Amino acid sequence: MRVMSFRSRLLALLAPLTLLAGVACSASQPPAAAPAGTADGPVKPKVNRVVFATEPSRLDTYDVYAMSGPDLWPMRAMYEYLIGVNPDDGKFRPELATAWKVEPDGKSIRFQLRKDVQFQKGAGTFTAKDLTPTWQARIREEIQNSPSIYWRRVVESIETVNDNEAVYHLKRPDGNFLNSISEQRGIMEVFSKADFDKNGLPVAGAKEPLAGTGQYQFQAAAAGSYLRFERVPFQHWKGAPDFPEFEWRWMKEASTRMAALLAGEVHLANLPQDLLATAEKQSMKVTPGKVLGLRTFMSFYCCYPNDLNDASKGWMFPDSPLMNPLARQALSKAIDRAALNKAFFGGKATNMVLNHYLPIRDGWNPDWEKRFQDQYGYDQAKAKQLLTDAGFTTANPMKTSIFLVPASGYAGAQDLAEAIAANWKAIGVQVDLQQIDPATISTGSRQFKYTNNVIINSTSSDQSTGATNYGSTSGIRGSGYEMVPADKLANDVGNTLDEAKQTELWRQAGDLWFNNFQAIPLFWLPTEVAVNPKIVAGYTFPGSITGTWTHLGSIKAAP
Numbered sequence: 001m002r003v004m005s006f007r008s009r010l011l012a013l014l015a016p017l018t019l020l021a022g023v024a025c026s027a028s029q030p031p032a033a034a035p036a037g038t039a040d041g042p043v044k045p046k047v048n049r050v051v052f053a054t055e056p057s058r059l060d061t062y063d064v065y066a067m068s069g070p071d072l073w074p075m076r077a078m079y080e081y082l083i084g085v086n087p088d089d090g091k092f093r094p095e096l097a098t099a100w101k102v103e104p105d106g107k108s109i110r111f112q113l114r115k116d117v118q119f120q121k122g123a124g125t126f127t128a129k130d131l132t133p134t135w136q137a138r139i140r141e142e143i144q145n146s147p148s149i150y151w152r153r154v155v156e157s158i159e160t161v162n163d164n165e166a167v168y169h170l171k172r173p174d175g176n177f178l179n180s181i182s183e184q185r186g187i188m189e190v191f192s193k194a195d196f197d198k199n200g201l202p203v204a205g206a207k208e209p210l211a212g213t214g215q216y217q218f219q220a221a222a223a224g225s226y227l228r229f230e231r232v233p234f235q236h237w238k239g240a241p242d243f244p245e246f247e248w249r250w251m252k253e254a255s256t257r258m259a260a261l262l263a264g265e266v267h268l269a270n271l272p273q274d275l276l277a278t279a280e281k282q283s284m285k286v287t288p289g290k291v292l293g294l295r296t297f298m299s300f301y302c303c304y305p306n307d308l309n310d311a312s313k314g315w316m317f318p319d320s321p322l323m324n325p326l327a328r329q330a331l332s333k334a335i336d337r338a339a340l341n342k343a344f345f346g347g348k349a350t351n352m353v354l355n356h357y358l359p360i361r362d363g364w365n366p367d368w369e370k371r372f373q374d375q376y377g378y379d380q381a382k383a384k385q386l387l388t389d390a391g392f393t394t395a396n397p398m399k400t401s402i403f404l405v406p407a408s409g410y411a412g413a414q415d416l417a418e419a420i421a422a423n424w425k426a427i428g429v430q431v432d433l434q435q436i437d438p439a440t441i442s443t444g445s446r447q448f449k450y451t452n453n454v455i456i457n458s459t460s461s462d463q464s465t466g467a468t469n470y471g472s473t474s475g476i477r478g479s480g481y482e483m484v485p486a487d488k489l490a491n492d493v494g495n496t497l498d499e500a501k502q503t504e505l506w507r508q509a510g511d512l513w514f515n516n517f518q519a520i521p522l523f524w525l526p527t528e529v530a531v532n533p534k535i536v537a538g539y540t541f542p543g544s545i546t547g548t549w550t551h552l553g554s555i556k557a558a559p
Contacts, residue, residue: 045557046535047267049228049245052549053257054270055406056224056250058438062202062209065137068145068469068476069186070459073547074248077229078120079189079212082111082131083182087551090291090542092182096126096190096213100178106497107170109177115164118234120217123192123210128166130193132158137201138188144446146468146475147187150180154494175502176464176494185465186546215241215553224250242557254411258530267535268555272412273346279530289527289543296410296458297355298420298520299470299480300328301450308473308484317451321390321398322481328517330386331400331454332376334427335420341523343419344412349523354514356466358524363463363506368514375514376521383427394428400452401432403441407458410525417456445478454520460527461546463506464493471518480519486512534558 057074064072064079084095097111117126139152154174159167170177181188191210202209208218215236216229227248231241249266251257254275261269262282271279276286302322307313321327341349353368353376392398402421407413421431434453444450459466467490471480474487489509493502513519527543537556541549 043242043557043559045243047243049247050243050268050536050555050557051247051249051266052268052270052529052552053249053251053260053266054549055411056252057227057248058442059227060223060439061204062206062218063137064189064209065134065140065148065201066143066145068147069461069465069546070469072189073186073549074227075189075209076186076214076547076550077216077246077552078209078214078218079191080214081181081183081186081188081190082113083178083184085183085542085545085550087540087542087554088290090184090293090544092178092184095183103167107173108167109170110161110165110167113164113166114237117213117237118232119192119195119213120211120232121195123195126190126192126213127163128160129163130190131166132160133193133196134188134190137191137196144476146472147180147185149475150176150468151188154180172495173497174494175497179462179464183550184462184545186550215239216246219245226250238553241553241555243555246552246555252406257411261530261532264532264535267532268539269530270411270549271530272415273344273348275411276528276530277346283533284530285533285536286528287531287539289541289548291542291544292350292358292524293460293462293542293544294410294458294525294527294548295352295355295460296407296413296416296456296522296525297352297470298454298456298522300519301445301453301455301478301480303481304448304478305473305482305484311484316448320452321392321400322452322454324390325517326386326390327392327398328481328520329375330383330390330398330427331424331429332517332520333379333383333386334423334429335520335522336378336423337522338378340416340419344416345523345525348526352521352524354510355470355519355521356461356463357506357510361463362503363510365507365510365514368510371514376517380427387428392428397428397430399430399432400424400454401434403453403455404433404435405438405441405455407456410458413456413458416522420456446476448478450478456522458525459546460544460548462544464490465546467509481516483512483516483518486518 058071059074064075080095082097084093086093096114098114099112101110103110113128119126135158138148154170156169156171161167179185189212191212195211215238217232219228219230221227229246231244254272257269258271258275260266280286300322302320304316306316337351341347353372357364387398402417404414404417421433424431468475471482472487473482473484474491486509489505493505496502527548535558537558540554541551
């Protein structure tokens with residue numbers, strides 16, 4: 001079975017006619033949920049505020065348009081998108097737009113907008129006029145993250161036809177546009193123009209974010225402690241969520257989250273596999289995401305071209321041991337993935353062959369799977385020989401460091417990193433484990449400060465988002481081993497609407513990443529959350545979206 005590429009999904013949404021014919025897309029609209037948790041609703045929750053405990057967020061501002069998806073996800077509860085994602089299967093569904101179509105010029109997309117959608121806190125009714133300031137906030141020149149770079153590069157202008165119709169005029173046909181504007185990528189949260197005109201963007205120290213159209217609105221926050229939302233006081237078009245209030249509770253230690261869950265202080269908790277099993281034995285319930293997408297891998301902070309347009313100018317740090325492909329290969333072959341899977345994931349994880357790629361994703365090459373054991377698979381003797389071939393000996397050991405940091409959506413990243421360090425020490429690598437603040441890493445990496453470091457990452461991002469955020473020259477630079485030829489191929493995917501060409505480009509880029517050991521592939525992970533069944537009856541979420549914990553309005557109260 002193969003997941004449809006962008007063009008296939010688009011054609012399925014538009015109708016069985018040619019893409020450039022401009023036929024309207026009008027997928028069936030999700031029925032509005034019946035009001036719940038209200039005086040007239042079918043469920044009266046046992047608590048007023050449902051609390052979800054997870055690792056502290058990197059969120060340090062309410063200006064979501066200065067952040068990328070891995071940072072802004074805590075704010076998703078209060079925002080919506082033109083195109084939503086069905087939590088049951090991860091497919092597109094209408095949200096603030098009820099229909100869309102590609103115009104005859106092949107590079108403009110016309111959206112029909114949902115009527116009578118209210119912004120939070122009296123900030124007006126959603127219309128096409130709200131879309132331009134939302135886009136302009138994202139494309140500010142001082143913002144240099146990959147989403148902002150993308151939106152500056154792709155969109156020429158937004159035409160307001162009337163209150164309920166808008167046309168996005170693109171600079172060129174773009175195969176990633178619908179995915180990028182949708183809830184899947186989560187970087188174009190629609191806010192109120194009226195609120196923006198009154199208060200401006202929420203600069204540092206702002207008390208609250210700009211109003212969105214989500215089922216929850218901002219209530220309060222305490223840095224490093226919690227972020228709290230409340231149900232909107234009007235009838236939302238999707239219906240009311242069961243719980244009047246929702247809170248993110250920031251807890252760094254998994255054991256602390258576990259204790260809080262068992263004590264009834266929190267009602268959902270992001271836990272590593274060993275604690276999930278313990279929670280089940282203590283009458284908690286484990287609820288899985290519906291779509292495979294969460295993954296963990298390691299990126300090399302080392303290898304950056306001096307000139308993106310001239311390979312002859314070489315690399316910034318040519319003496320870094322991680323510049324040697326034999327050393328990168330050795331680090332991968334030293335990792336006992338089977339033992340780690342059993343120890344950290346209860347055997348539930350799936351071995352990753354190449355980051356961002358699966359047999360059901362575009363551009364998959366079956367040859368990678370056949371070659372994986374020889375190229376990447378566990379073999380300590382071969383790993384030691386590779387280090388020797390790379391020039392490292394007992395007298396001159398390879399040295400590197402691992403950043404110990406939390407990873408979005410995956411609770412056990414730091415413990416896993418320490419276990420991998422033990423694997424590396426077993427082949428003679430001297431590993432320095434560094435506790436460091438993620439915000440410090442983000443700043444330092446953009447300045448190319450890190451030259452011989454490895455970091456464990458996790459993401460639920462789609463293929464395009466992942467490829468442009470981890471070790472890419474087209475997104476946030478300094479976040480991994482940068483390969484200009486592969487990046488160019490991945491970028492070219494967005495320049496064509498030809499499905500066969502997109503597939504071939506993804507495959508060619510994948511071949512380069514695979515053959516050059518651009519990163520260390522680890523696991524595709526089960527996306528699971530522990531819930532207290534006395535309070536929470538269920539939680540339906542895809543688990544394949546950046547930030548992992550989305551669709552919070554679907555958390556159901558136990559009767």
